[in-house]
Amino acid sequence: TQLLEQSPQFLSIQEGENLTVYCNSSSVFSSLQWYRQEPGEGPVLLVTVVTGGEVKKLKRLTFQFGDARKDSSLHITAAQTGDTGLYLCAGEGNDMRFGAGTRLTVKP
């Protein structure tokens, strides 16, 4: 069983639509990170959230850390084809644990 559960597992949308993906756990983390991974490459860090309730914005991407520091969400506004990829969340505790990811496809 995954320590971090990501949903949905797959998401296919049209360009211009909005979307939200989720990362949930029963564990408390000192920080939570979001990565994007493209085929054949390593994950690339998008953001780190540390404080419960924290909201961070990165252009069209909005990241939120839950008040209890157990869950997080990633919202993308007006998705573009370049947003296509595997989105991974990772929680920092005694070590780093990753979710299985949400595979996003944005169609033109």
Place this chain on the structure above:
Amino acid sequence: NAGVTQTPKFQVLKTGQSMTLQCAQDMNHEYMSWYRQDPGMGLRLIHYSVGAGITDQGEVPNGYNVSRSTTEDFPLRLLSAAPSQTSVYFCASSYSDGRGETQYFGPGTRLLVL
């Protein structure tokens, strides 16, 4: 800076063979880690190191050894390869500044064990 480099990019092994996956970083990071990525399971931590001479086990350490003789290098050794070790292996280096850990990943090594 080259960042995190991994060699080889691809490798095919027969069951029982041994090999070493190389990882190097030029960012002077103290922390380095090895992960494997399998379909539907995300990345799982194999071993990690918080500095030269210090290593520790992650979530799935069995069948793998590591050493950290320098800050720059963190090789992963497969002692006797098994088909269950077929995977994509990622090395990462990172630093922590009180705002969480910032990890940089290498491009990965794709390993097939027959």
